[in-house]
Amino acid sequence: MTFTSRIGKVRASFTGSLTKFRSRNEVDGLIWEDLEEALLLADVGATTTDRLINEVRQLSKEEQVNNPERVLEILQRKMIDSLESSNRELRQDSSLSIWLFVGVNGVGKTTTIGKLASQRNSMGQKIVLAAGDTFRAAAVEQLKQWAELSESTVISGSEGADPSSVIFDAVEHAASKGVELVLADTAGRVHTKSNLMEELQKIRRVAEKGDGTVTETLLVIDATTGQNGLIQARQFTEAAQVTGVALTKLDGTSRGGIIFAINEELGIPVKLVGIGERVEDLLPFEPTDFVNALFD
Ligand SMILES: Nc1nc2c(ncn2[C@@H]2O[C@H](COP(=O)(O)OP(=O)(O)O)[C@@H](O)[C@H]2O)c(=O)[nH]1
Ligand SMILES: [Mg+2]
Structure with a gap:
């Protein structure tokens, strides 16, 4: 099974929580509430949700975006950005x-x-x-x-x-x-x-x-x-x-947004994710793969 299918619950709930947002035809005040609700439901946490919404809103205004799908593309990019800056290498000394x-x-x-x-x-x-x-x-x-x-x-x-x-x-x-x-x-x-x-x-x-x-x-x-x-x-x-977080049981939850909250509110990078009980079910955390899977 691929990473994307392993985190099926996370994806399904995130996609599900965006249904209302996606049903809107234009970018008006209401869609920001829908987006906020979706992120909070995914357990992204209040602080990170606020920041993301503000940034996406600002950019959407600057770029005069008037299509909800385009807003999601901006959100996707911002979500990747907020995880990408950290160093996730597991450090080993020369000795x-x-x-x-x-x-x-x-x-x-x-x-x-x-x-x-x-x-x-x-x-x-x-x-x-x-x-x-x-x-x-x-x-x-x-x-x-x-x-x-x-x-x-x-x-x-x-x-x-x-x-x-x-x-x-x-x-x-x-x-x-x-x-x-x-x-x-x-x-x-x-x-x-x-x-x-x-x-x-x-x-x-x-x-x-x-x-x-x-x-x-x-x-x-x-x-x-x-x-x-x-x-x-x-x-x-x-x-x-x-120095790092290993986030386990991502296969058994719908609340994958916790990764953003850990990263931002604790300031500690998620370095490993567990997506099952077998040896191969422990992976280095790859922000781009993870966020793209959410929007797949
Ligand atoms: N589904 C799933 N189960 C896991 C994962 N990681 C650990 N577990 C299970 O969680 C339970 C507790 O794990 P254990 O390593 O004993 O926890 P410890 O008390 O922190 O050492 C065991 O049944 C593990 O098989 C994971 O990524 N996915
Ligand atoms: Mg133990």
């Missing part, structure tokens, strides 16, 4: 890089690590996985299954062990084997903010005690949680130096 995966329970951290490890393994890269979610034995098991599939090594501790020390051990192991990338899982317990900050900062500090550097802290967000996910995300970005 040993550590990527931390953070986010609440159930969002898809372990699955995303597993998919990424498998993909990198097929490209010939060796990876060490750190089972930093030490609070549930099942989490370690889940990571071990992915490790088998991706021919990676998992370093784990006993249940309840300090996640920092597990990640530290994983980095040591990677260094001793000449492996250049450690993907570190973490627990997704619900924290108070100061708690979360302390824990994540400790993990980072201890992870970097050895030969490695944390080059990515990826916040995993479940797209189906909509604006709630955004509130969680804000807590994490305040607590950790988040």
Whole structure:
């Protein structure tokens, strides 16, 4: 299945919400309300919606557009523009890089690590996985299954062990084997903010005690949680130096507009999207493909 068909729900709801807009024959005051409603329904978020509408309205006026379909073309361009400026590369140092995966329970951290490890393994890269979610034995098991599939090594501790020390051990192991990338899982317990900050900062500090550097802290967000996910995300970005978002379960939601809200309201680029449970269902986020699919 192609990317476009995988995000069928997102597309269908976006297209559906534009029906009223498209039924209009001219560009008058009312169509801006229709457009605003459509963007809000898609979970683009109030701030981004306001900005987009203002810009599109301004341009439509300047270009004396009097055809709703032309307005949509301008919107499409503006939506691409607002995502395109960010750098989405997953950063790896010349020596040993550590990527931390953070986010609440159930969002898809372990699955995303597993998919990424498998993909990198097929490209010939060796990876060490750190089972930093030490609070549930099942989490370690889940990571071990992915490790088998991706021919990676998992370093784990006993249940309840300090996640920092597990990640530290994983980095040591990677260094001793000449492996250049450690993907570190973490627990997704619900924290108070100061708690979360302390824990994540400790993990980072201890992870970097050895030969490695944390080059990515990826916040995993479940797209189906909509604006709630955004509130969680804000807590994490305040607590950790988040460098990118992996947005999962885009195949299971109609609320794809969350990508714009994350990008603009959190100022963090979406770097990866999850569109299913298989290895190949994790993709680098491509703004043009995504926006064009919405308008397809
Ligand atoms: N449909 C779909 N399911 C996903 C995706 N990513 C993760 N999942 C599922 O979400 C559930 C929770 O994932 P998990 O990795 O255990 O979350 P964690 O608690 O953050 O580690 C699992 O059943 C995954 O298979 C995705 O992109 N699409
Ligand atoms: Mg997990």
